[in-house]
Amino acid sequence: MAKDSEAATRVWNSTAMLAHQRGRHTDAVAAAQAALSTTACRRDPLYAFLALARTAVGHANRRARQPALRSLGHAGEALAKARDEARPSWIAFYGPAELHALTTIVRDRLGDAAESEAASHRALSVLPHAVPPQPGPGHLKARPRPTPPRRHRAGLRHHRGRVPADAGRTPARPHANPAR
Secondary structure (H helix, E strand, O other): OOOOHHHHHHHHHHHHHHHHHOOOHHHHHHHHHHHHOOHHHHHOHHHHHHHHHHHHHHHHHOOOHHHHHHHHHHHHHHHHHOOOOOOOHHHHOOOHHHHHHHHHHHHHHOOOHHHHHHHHHHHHHOOOOOOOOOOOOOOOOOOOOOOHHHHHHHHHHHHHOOOOOOOOOOOOOOOOOOOO
8 A cells, every 4th residue: 555645545535534433533634634645645636635625524523613624725725726637436526516515514513504504505506417326435425414403494394384483593501301
């Protein structure tokens, strides 16, 4: 693996995703930063974009706002520099839709509901018209999804047929069960 920088980048990317899934966010950041140090990331901005985006997600999960937004900004810059060229299938589909989808997650984790929802709409608007029927592993793992307040309102609408005025607001105190 030491001689195949693209394989090393892929392994570090997978390690970052696994650490994220296990709730080990510090390890996810470390793995994403290790990916960023590979030759593939130094040579190809698309690889750097992926490592920077994973770093942003890791920081957001740790509630480290500034590092998350900084990494997200650098990821966008790297993606803008990436050339359209032949690449391995595992990374070839990454593009603007993935950037916006990951932005959705980062902004959601940081509590920026409006920015998260806007990024979700941008992700959906730039999806390629022809999505492969059986995408490779990791394809749009970061699927655009409604922000928490909207999910809450949708659930209420489904059950009651209307949306209360305070839907989506967090109560000041959790509801307590009355004593019996």
